Amino acid sequence: MMLLNEFFYVNPILYKLFLFTLFILISHLKLEIMNQKISVIIPTFNRGNLIRNSIKSVLNQTYKNLEVIVVDDGSTDNTKDVVDKLEDERIKYIKLEENKGGSNARNIGIQNSIGKYISFQDSDDIYYPDKLEMQFKNIIYKKSNFDFCKIKVIFNESYSKYYPNRRQENSISNGNIFDELISRGNFISTQAILIKKNFISKYLFDPLIPRLQDFDLILRMIPKVKISYTKKVLVELHVQKDSLTRSESKLKKAVKILLKKKFHFNSNQKKLFLNYINTEILRIPPNHSTKNI
Numbered sequence: 001m002m003l004l005n006e007f008f009y010v011n012p013i014l015y016k017l018f019l020f021t022l023f024i025l026i027s028h029l030k031l032e033i034m035n036q037k038i039s040v041i042i043p044t045f046n047r048g049n050l051i052r053n054s055i056k057s058v059l060n061q062t063y064k065n066l067e068v069i070v071v072d073d074g075s076t077d078n079t080k081d082v083v084d085k086l087e088d089e090r091i092k093y094i095k096l097e098e099n100k101g102g103s104n105a106r107n108i109g110i111q112n113s114i115g116k117y118i119s120f121q122d123s124d125d126i127y128y129p130d131k132l133e134m135q136f137k138n139i140i141y142k143k144s145n146f147d148f149c150k151i152k153v154i155f156n157e158s159y160s161k162y163y164p165n166r167r168q169e170n171s172i173s174n175g176n177i178f179d180e181l182i183s184r185g186n187f188i189s190t191q192a193i194l195i196k197k198n199f200i201s202k203y204l205f206d207p208l209i210p211r212l213q214d215f216d217l218i219l220r221m222i223p224k225v226k227i228s229y230t231k232k233v234l235v236e237l238h239v240q241k242d243s244l245t246r247s248e249s250k251l252k253k254a255v256k257i258l259l260k261k262k263f264h265f266n267s268n269q270k271k272l273f274l275n276y277i278n279t280e281i282l283r284i285p286p287n288h289s290t291k292n293i
Helices: 004-010 012-033 051-059 079-084 102-111 131-142 166-173 177-184 213-224 248-260 267-281
Strands: 038-044 066-072 091-095 117-120 146-155 159-163 193-196 227-239
Touching: 038 051, 038 102, 038 131, 051 066, 051 079, 066 079, 066 102, 079 091, 117 131, 131 146, 131 193, 131 227, 166 177, 166 227, 177 213, 177 267, 213 248, 248 267
Parallel strands: 038 066, 038 117, 066 091, 146 227
Antiparallel strands: 117 193, 146 159, 146 193
């Protein structure tokens, strides 16, 4: 039986044809890998005056293979009219009859998406043009399931902060991201995420938590996912006066739910988490306890 290399030696034309075919197959494979559809989910409620710029920042991405899923959580304003006027076939509009909160809306968006990857946007925030492209390339390069980027948070249009900050970035570099999260709080906003759909579909957002929904999701996912970080500001978050109710009762309810969950903590991590809940979220003095909430 003639060996393959001997066959090609005798048939140089077939050898060149073989190499050309192999090149085409590899090129198509790379193109397919690098051109997966991304579904960007935008939950909204009565933000007709803001949502246009948010959607446009997604449609204007350098990464073009995407769909935008606007989940209208029972709006009574002109949100639908604003979305319709954008006239882009990549937009999918879902109207919910009853307002059940952002977590439920995001879950519905995930369930109705067709992309292999999921990203999230809020109706008053802005994606920078290369947000999806840079994160997608980082996921492919790092072979991760979940990427998050640096974000700029603008408070009441008056001052801004950046997350993660330098200390948090040091923890990321040192592989201590989980301990940093449970001891000092969440710095991974939903808008910063790009994640494989088949992964987030296993977890979803908890619609029963009235506050800290993103923190809950991150704590459940991080121990089980290969994560990567894109160290560039790619999202601008605008925190409006009505962006989040500061109800103390809702915060206490959220904490109670979090404390009942079985996160993947060791004994030391549990102590760090309880200390963070007490001192940073509830502002309870050291000699008191979350048992009193």
